[in-house]
Amino acid sequence: MRTIRALKNINTVRVYHCPPPPYVRPWSVEHSRSCSSSSAEKRMPANSMLRHLTSKIKSTGPISVAEYMREVLTNPVTGYYVQNDMLGPDGDFITSPEISQIFGELLGIWCLSEWMGAGKPGTFQLVELGPGRGSLTNDILRVFSQLRAVLGEAAVSLHLVEVSPKLSLIQAQCLSGNQSQVSACQDEPVYRRGTTSTGFPISWYRNLDDVPRGFSIYLAHEFFDALPIHKFQKTEKGWREVMVDVNPEEPGKLRFVIVPAPTMASTQLIQADEQRHHVEVCPEGGVIVQRLANRIAEEGGAALIADYGHDGTKADTFRGFKGHKLHDVLASPGSADLTADVDYSYLRKMAGATVACMGPISQRNFLKNMGIDTRLQVLLRNCADPSTRAQLIQSYDMLTNPLKMGERFQFFTMLNHSRLTRPQAKQPKVGEKMAPVPTKFPAPLPVAGFSELGLS
Numbered sequence: 001m002r003t004i005r006a007l008k009n010i011n012t013v014r015v016y017h018c019p020p021p022p023y024v025r026p027w028s029v030e031h032s033r034s035c036s037s038s039s040a041e042k043r044m045p046a047n048s049m050l051r052h053l054t055s056k057i058k059s060t061g062p063i064s065v066a067e068y069m070r071e072v073l074t075n076p077v078t079g080y081y082v083q084n085d086m087l088g089p090d091g092d093f094i095t096s097p098e099i100s101q102i103f104g105e106l107l108g109i110w111c112l113s114e115w116m117g118a119g120k121p122g123t124f125q126l127v128e129l130g131p132g133r134g135s136l137t138n139d140i141l142r143v144f145s146q147l148r149a150v151l152g153e154a155a156v157s158l159h160l161v162e163v164s165p166k167l168s169l170i171q172a173q174c175l176s177g178n179q180s181q182v183s184a185c186q187d188e189p190v191y192r193r194g195t196t197s198t199g200f201p202i203s204w205y206r207n208l209d210d211v212p213r214g215f216s217i218y219l220a221h222e223f224f225d226a227l228p229i230h231k232f233q234k235t236e237k238g239w240r241e242v243m244v245d246v247n248p249e250e251p252g253k254l255r256f257v258i259v260p261a262p263t264m265a266s267t268q269l270i271q272a273d274e275q276r277h278h279v280e281v282c283p284e285g286g287v288i289v290q291r292l293a294n295r296i297a298e299e300g301g302a303a304l305i306a307d308y309g310h311d312g313t314k315a316d317t318f319r320g321f322k323g324h325k326l327h328d329v330l331a332s333p334g335s336a337d338l339t340a341d342v343d344y345s346y347l348r349k350m351a352g353a354t355v356a357c358m359g360p361i362s363q364r365n366f367l368k369n370m371g372i373d374t375r376l377q378v379l380l381r382n383c384a385d386p387s388t389r390a391q392l393i394q395s396y397d398m399l400t401n402p403l404k405m406g407e408r409f410q411f412f413t414m415l416n417h418s419r420l421t422r423p424q425a426k427q428p429k430v431g432e433k434m435a436p437v438p439t440k441f442p443a444p445l446p447v448a449g450f451s452e453l454g455l456s
């Protein structure tokens, strides 16, 4: 609550070091990502990716959808994310942090609120998974800078987990000007380092495992939806895996096939009580959530995951985006984004009892609980330019309207258990008396975004 009140004093309308976002870009209501055709056409590796996949399938047989997705998106040479800057005016799609500065500012408040709720630890790592163009972290940094007094002497550092060298360069330009240095050795866990304009050290990693341990707030916005999924179909003979094969009738094309025998994935990844007839499972997402949960349980902190998602109810959500339209996921692989809705029920299961989980809650409710209406009013009050005012209102609508991004995007958090409980009396050592049960400890701060905060 205190921090929300403080945000009212930040009047800055985002000044872009990166190219400005396409606020007025046409938006397709049924697709949460909008695309521009230009870069999709410029993009080259499509044919070489198809050749690579075709020869792989011809030599070893059909590949899982997970392997297909991993190759198409993150193949180190020709992967879609590795090769392209797909976000922004010349890219393929746009995300909430690119649409409005308010989004990142409210997440900045969330990070501060969780750090305060944890008792203001002396070191504070902000870790973002899949940071895109760096806009979310940039907006969060502006909040940290304006609320420097709240952070006090805390040693803040930034840690970005990014698979794409191209995007890491764009992030570095956005967050640290041209001051970052690339590691001379390819195998270094930290492949780029820099300092933000606010003086915080910033490091880039390919894997979460390489991020130093310690109290951390983890953010993953539109990260889990890009991780590879396996697809399964219930048949008369039981669950069978859907795979990608070369189409024998059109050799230059790919097709889905249902393999006749169970695979390792179909025997291991389907829950015994599964009721759906078609299921997508993202084991890589499950492993990352388990690692996050272990870190949070052992070192303190919290994770905030925001993505297209559902709570174990949806079936076939695998899709591609290119040129403002849905794109056949098997056509010209490497030329379009591939994505699947995040199954939060699966993530919750994988997190287990190690951490406390909250959500999923819709983006609309999360942002409203965080005070987006008040924040919009403050910015409008301090902005006289009619076109900027119109952009602010339009982007607010995009983020919160249930027919646009308001309902499709869902927020989920994992917290250290101590965050939600009053401190307990210390257990006595052998021979000591039990200390009196504490009565004066304050109730824990509510978890911002997941419950309504008073905005007085």
Ligand SMILES: C[S@@+](CC[C@H](N)C(=O)[O-])C[C@H]1O[C@@H](n2cnc3c(N)ncnc32)[C@H](O)[C@@H]1O
Residues within 6 Å of the ligand: 074, 081, 082, 087, 095, 096, 097, 098, 129, 130, 131, 132, 133, 161, 162, 163, 164, 167, 206, 220, 221, 222, 223, 226, 227
């Ligand atoms: C859909 S973009 C989202 C970008 C940003 N979070 C936003 O909302 O604007 C996905 C991001 O995750 C990164 N990414 C995808 N797969 C990854 C992986 N396996 N490891 C690390 N980063 C990955 C991409 O390079 C990109 O930065």
